[in-house]
Amino acid sequence: MNEPYLLIVDELVARHRDQPGALLPLLHAIQEAVGHVPDAGVPSIARGLNLSRAEVHGVITYYHFFRNKPVGRHLVEVCGAESCKAVGGDALMAHAEGLLGCKSHHTRADGVVTLAPVYCLGLCAMSPAIMVDDKPYARMTTVKLDRLAAKLEIAA
Ligand code: FES
Structure with a gap:
């Protein structure tokens, strides 16, 4: 792990430590700043918020x-x-795996794309839905996904 990540985590812990119920806002802030919550940051988070490492790890893995x-x-x-599963969400994920050349929960070897499941984007009335780089897309189809992947140049 890069040391700058740890410095950012430490800085965010210091900023949130006195806030009531700080753990979730802190984890959000770390993921926003670093792109993920690094395992190596868990001891600092636990120490800063006076929690056990297991408690911090449990929250990270629960959500x-x-x-x-x-x-x-x-x-x-x-x-x-x-809602998305009911209208083809699983088939859409299978299509995405083939299109992107990447299994769900994985990052492609070239580091260009990560494919992951998400559990409700609040677009249930317009299922199936996906999110790409924090931008939601509703009523997604395999054809629309092909077009989006071509536009972003992320197809395998
Ligand atoms: S179930 Fe997919 S957006 Fe709600």
Whole structure:
């Protein structure tokens, strides 16, 4: 792990440590700043908030939103929650895996793209939904996904 990550984590811990219920806002701030919540930052977080490492780790792993590994230059998230599943979310994920040359939960070897499931983007009325680089896309189809991947130059 790069040392600058740890410096950023330490700085954010210092900024949040006196805030009531600081853990979730702190984890969000770290992921926003670093792109993920690095495992090596957990001791600093635990020390700063007077929690055990297990408690911090438990929260990071409980919420699908938090990642403990860096992601590729583009992050493609396909909703796997009920409403999207009911209208082809699983098929869309399978299509994305083939299109991007990358399994779900993985980053492609060239580091260009990470594919991950996400659990409800709040677009259930317009399922299936995906998110690419923090931008939501509703009523997604395989054809639309092909076009988007071509535009972003992320197809395998
Ligand atoms: S279930 Fe997919 S957006 Fe809500």
